[in-house]
Amino acid sequence: MIAVGVYGATGYAGHQLVQILLAHPDVNLKFITSRSYAGRRLSDVYPCFCDLALIAAEDAPLRDIDVAFLCLPHGASMETVSKVWEAGVKGIDLSADFRLRSAVNYQHWYKKEHTAPALLSKSVYGLTEVYRDQIERAQLVANPGCYPTGVLLALYPAASQGLLSEKHIIVDAKSGVSGAGRSLKLTTHFVEANDNFSPYSVGHAHRHISEMEQELEGFSGQDYQITFSPHLVPVNNGILSTIYVTASVDRDELLDLYSQTYADAPFVRVLEDDRLPSLRHAVGTNRCVISITQVDDEGHFIIISAIDNLIKGASGQAVQNMNVMFGLDEQTGLEA
Amino acid sequence: MIAVGVYGATGYAGHQLVQILLAHPDVNLKFITSRSYAGRRLSDVYPCFCDLALIAAEDAPLRDIDVAFLCLPHGASMETVSKVWEAGVKGIDLSADFRLRSAVNYQHWYKKEHTAPALLSKSVYGLTEVYRDQIERAQLVANPGCYPTGVLLALYPAASQGLLSEKHIIVDAKSGVSGAGRSLKLTTHFVEANDNFSPYSVGHAHRHISEMEQELEGFSGQDYQITFSPHLVPVNNGILSTIYVTASVDRDELLDLYSQTYADAPFVRVLEDDRLPSLRHAVGTNRCVISITQVDDEGHFIIISAIDNLIKGASGQAVQNMNVMFGLDEQTGLEA
Amino acid sequence: MIAVGVYGATGYAGHQLVQILLAHPDVNLKFITSRSYAGRRLSDVYPCFCDLALIAAEDAPLRDIDVAFLCLPHGASMETVSKVWEAGVKGIDLSADFRLRSAVNYQHWYKKEHTAPALLSKSVYGLTEVYRDQIERAQLVANPGCYPTGVLLALYPAASQGLLSEKHIIVDAKSGVSGAGRSLKLTTHFVEANDNFSPYSVGHAHRHISEMEQELEGFSGQDYQITFSPHLVPVNNGILSTIYVTASVDRDELLDLYSQTYADAPFVRVLEDDRLPSLRHAVGTNRCVISITQVDDEGHFIIISAIDNLIKGASGQAVQNMNVMFGLDEQTGLEA
């Protein structure tokens, strides 16, 4: 049994993570922390019947666990990750704090100085299907952002084979409202988000661009520039990304490449017939569902991917990474 | 032209009121106030193109208007109403502060001392279809609560004829989320309210019971006890009330009575065939739609009413009352 | 391993059942049938990745299975149930065909002659928490309707102790749209059901009243008359029932009674504090969540129950019954 602690269990990703961990056959959940709700039970915070006690992070018995999951806000996570590292405990960080390899880049995008830059080179970017080997040996995994997970899995096979011939890639992404977090704001008030559909931070503005561009360069050795348009969909969960690329091959070649690349990836589903992914294909699961549509004979393609933002885009992929780090079957506790 | 001011224009009822007033052919909207957004334009606060300036209540030229609408929280409204009264300006108060005739009753239900008890006997309860004559002459109208509007219109004909033979009346009511207001709380977070349906304050607990019982007694001279179960529906607007009563008549007699009672009420629609009201019959309009279903031969009836909580349940009825107070056709500005 | 067949796998209840059975550790799913989609795969019919083949009912190897689940329309189910019975195979019928003990009553409510009346006395009403002992020995189980499941579990402890002192019981129920089935009708068109909330068949009209009255009489030896108001909520799944009863005890006594009655019922949760059930407490699970609110000192109570209409109200309870019939732990395959 793996002894596990969760820091920050009352946000949407943290709560989803706790649900997965409680059903995981090889996990012993030792503690869950909360800044706002320490002293309460999880059932005081969500309409559920889980009476686990929430404790303050300071009171968490860090040394009793094998692995810590950190579901803290970026900026706040760095400090706790450092303590986890120093305690010799494995860490899976769901914040953005250890995703970028460069502290300068981090400061540019997140407007904060990085206080643990030495750990940046120690952390492995936790896109399981791509970095499985490094994750096996990692002490610290930086779990990818929700948008980058779906986008990078949709681009990795083509990018890593050097097939993406146009440096500008357009990502038109649509996310459910849980992606905006549980903290209270007018944009996520029911009356404002319901019956609505709205773009935000479009252009070259959203922080997740930094991850996507870094990884695409890592895959391919080339510079790409992502034009990124996120939108809010009036559903709770899910991200659908419609991606516009240029590639000098045809659809069958791409489908072959994608199918081979992901042949051993149980959570990636490439649609080889004419179906297109919808949120329903992915929500409630750890899957990433991908389609490829050829637009014309000039190399224009639309690649669409769908994930559950809280599962494959956060807590599910985090558990998948834990499974890899501890030598378990990647699917353990995530099959449903 | 009637010179109008609105105090508290940025809540849902206030915003809806401003929209109605701007389209009203006989209204000159002089000012709109906001505590939180003074200095901004309405289009900064809502996704609209209304560039009206929001001002602080202290800066509002109260003496320049003929009538003030107050869309302030209960407790806060009393003070401004007093000023409006003293200025000799007509007032239509959408808060609960002047709905109850007794200051003791007010304190019991609202847990606050009433600071303008002398005005309680001056105010007229603004259920237009029932108190039209008094509203015509009123200087101060207390606009009914959203739940009481739909419930009282559904019960008035039978209650005022002494036909409701059982003193216990059950009201199972369902409201859209805008009824919970625009202030931020977890219960109205999109992710919590969406895909959900939840009861709250059931029993003899919700403050609107005080209005409903007071008015039923006024209609009938008898004591009634309301069992009231409000529920939150994942839609923006609308209230549907399913009401269980006992009456010693048959459905045809009740339908006749209701049709006659409301023969001159352009906004009340009694469904005389087998249709039942749904939110769609009422939302976006100032209508109250009513059906009567006979359950058995022992006098059990189900009366269902539907209204738009922000229109007939708040701002629409407020404008209807203004029309009556100023001698206009009741439907002016409310026809659509 | 239990060899299982499912007749009618492509409706919402059938599809949910297949998902549960596929994850059930002791089940070997031998076949799934469909009238409309025979020859296709389940993934052709739903946005999922289950490639199970759908076959015609005539081609189903009935004799190879230990138990058949029937998710067929009422009226159509009788015939197949008869074949299952004659083959000596256990049957769990999710239709209404074997819920009523009297063929006359069936014809009254369902406007069809019953073609297998001899089996009515053989079938056990599958409200697991109440009839567990008989279900253990049953060859044929009539799985309860969705509305009756939540209502009867909410009333059983009080009714069976003779505490419900008023013969008229009001049930104001609200169901998600999947309860209306997958066949196409205007009332379940997205544009009609979204942003709406509507009552239907209110009074003493809905067929599920027959089950509820039959069972209440069975529990108590007394006649009850249910006034039943179903409503459609714009969510996919879930039923919340707000039930108005009179009982000559106080809330603490009722809570004690309910807690004791359901002490060994893992899927029934009685809320003993001040929480009220919402759909979120139940949807996605096999739970029935119950609260009791005392209205006054005259014996008026509101009992609220929430279930998932497709799980505890259909396929989950069906699997719970299968577990009981085959001597498994009641929770097997239903824990999540």
Place this chain on the structure above:
Amino acid sequence: MIAVGVYGATGYAGHQLVQILLAHPDVNLKFITSRSYAGRRLSDVYPCFCDLALIAAEDAPLRDIDVAFLCLPHGASMETVSKVWEAGVKGIDLSADFRLRSAVNYQHWYKKEHTAPALLSKSVYGLTEVYRDQIERAQLVANPGCYPTGVLLALYPAASQGLLSEKHIIVDAKSGVSGAGRSLKLTTHFVEANDNFSPYSVGHAHRHISEMEQELEGFSGQDYQITFSPHLVPVNNGILSTIYVTASVDRDELLDLYSQTYADAPFVRVLEDDRLPSLRHAVGTNRCVISITQVDDEGHFIIISAIDNLIKGASGQAVQNMNVMFGLDEQTGLEA
């Protein structure tokens, strides 16, 4: 008063049109037809209180009207349009039948032979803001498709000035479910569309591409190729289009151009600050709301437009065209 008839009044666009026409101060609505519901009233078909009688098209007194609106399916509309033309009555066709100038092109995209090709050159494409002068003199107006309306208004100023330097234009569009029509299909079943978000017909496949490419060529004299990805959003009404173009100017120049181009267009709103359009800016109105975002210094721009698919995308624009054809103020009956 303009005497008006509506062919096909019971689909979503037709019903919306009737609502607008009934409130239009200069319209006398003479008849509304329906194939499926002839002999019924509109209130039998929609939850409303409009008791207008629906008649069969054959019984419509075509010669008594000044203008006919045709809300018939494409293919079916041609025949009735021909009769309207022959009767010397003005026609506004909301189907696709007279939008394309070439019968060959029509047959290519709509898989049907055009039976009234002579009228193709007589009809004016009813994008009011662009073709106002021709519409004034037209006897037959082909009302634009819902997607093309929002996309073409977003591209017209730049295209007509020759500023769009890259021939490939990507349009990622999102439509509410009413866009799929009121006829029954599984994709618009509430349970399938709710909590979902799904792309369809992506690439170079959707029929509206033909209109968009035809008009862009008309605006600019150049060939453009539209990559078009429509998606279904779980809301009733609205279309938001996120459009990716390349232009060799900067944002301020584009904003100036757009503001000047639309200076006299009361329904087009160009957002000159940092706001982005959301459905809420447009739904329920005849507006088209447009924003321009500069992505980088290499000429990449994102233009976003929002409309109500049933109003500006169908019936509202149709009435706007009628106003122009009859010399009325363009906004008559459409102000709200």
